[in-house]
Amino acid sequence: MAKVVVDIAGKRPYDVRVAPGILQNLGEALRRLDRNPKALIITDLEVAKHYLNATKASLEDAGYHCSVITVPSGEEAKSVECAAEIWNAMADCKLNRDSLVVALGGGVIGDLAGFTGSTFMRGLPVVQVPTTLLSMVDSSVGGKTAINLEAGKNLVGTFCQPLYVCADIETLQTLPEREWACGCAEIAKSALIDSDDFFFWLCEHADQLAARNADVVQEAVVKSVVFKAQVVAADEQETKGVRECLNYGHTLAHAIETEAGYGVYSHGAAVAEGMRFAARLGVACCGTPLALVETQDHLLDELGLPALDLQADPERLLDLMFSDKKVRSNTLRFVLPRDVGDWEVVSLEPDVVLEHLRAWQQSLSCADQA
Ligand SMILES: NC(=O)c1ccc[n+]([C@@H]2O[C@H](COP(=O)([O-])OP(=O)(O)OC[C@H]3O[C@@H](n4cnc5c(N)ncnc54)[C@H](O)[C@@H]3O)[C@@H](O)[C@H]2O)c1
16 A cells, blocks of 8 residues: 655645555544544545445444535535535534544545535544545645635635545546546646656556556556645645646646536546647747657547647637636746756746647647648
């Protein structure tokens, strides 16, 4: 079993455990950290079908009195209404400041349970049990929680580091292909930003990761968690310019998702396209070697994240990028790779971005005709 410790200055360090089959030992592991008898499991309908019984049994065998709240699957659950239902249920269950909240599911459940748990009675300890590849490699680590408003995604949230993270990679066996590719996009992002070691290891093992080879999945998750742990230890609340690197590929991705209509392309497909675009922008703006663009393209293809066939108006995409909540000035900030393991944030004027969006759209339509 692999253990990664997330050690943020001034915070209690916590373990991220990664291994097949560890869900059955969850209760025992938590007992070593916590003596309170109550736990509330928050999960979604799809995850509950597969993993709720095992999770509940593990906690009850370790002496926990467990309650369960199940919400619908998908992004809609990150709503004010769902959050209010959960707070009311927490009150009905008479949870107290020491009761555990267990987030069993993907990033949606992690964000929702993290948010409601970190705000109920000013904060209960939250345990993350990620069941998607994306949530194992990214959202369960680092303490960002959020719900959505009509006005935009993730507009209300907290920073709340979990007590413990249990990534049982056996739970990934039931994950649909589309969700698998979403996790692969975040792994590719982490590898490119992190180091030669991680990136070229991933290039060598991409086909095995796509085929879900258990050893490769285990190693990819551990490498990604080590990377994320380092980033959040250096910049927990995204105030020091380090955590921003996690946005690599995301500036264009958010615009693509909105333009195409949410759900048309998966988040991972949009992030992969955003990475392709950012690397090309890097060639023009910060000397990124062409070889990196080609290697990254090949890697994304192998991971099941082919170039998109989106035909969109570049000016409309530019407007969408400017309407993102993180844009504060009249320039757009892009995380660009100077090379593997070496990145910078570049602020670009709208006309420069527009020129590159046009070139990118042109290249997509040429590929379509070929
Ligand atoms: N907090 C952070 O740092 C952070 C980082 C990245 C993303 N996020 C958030 O994460 C969310 C996306 O997370 P996600 O991609 O995990 O999506 P998700 O939680 O919606 O899960 C995707 C789908 O897979 C199903 N599912 C989950 N685990 C399964 C399993 N093992 N077997 C079968 N089906 C399973 C779910 O029911 C859901 O339908 C977004 O809301 C995003 O904003 C947060």
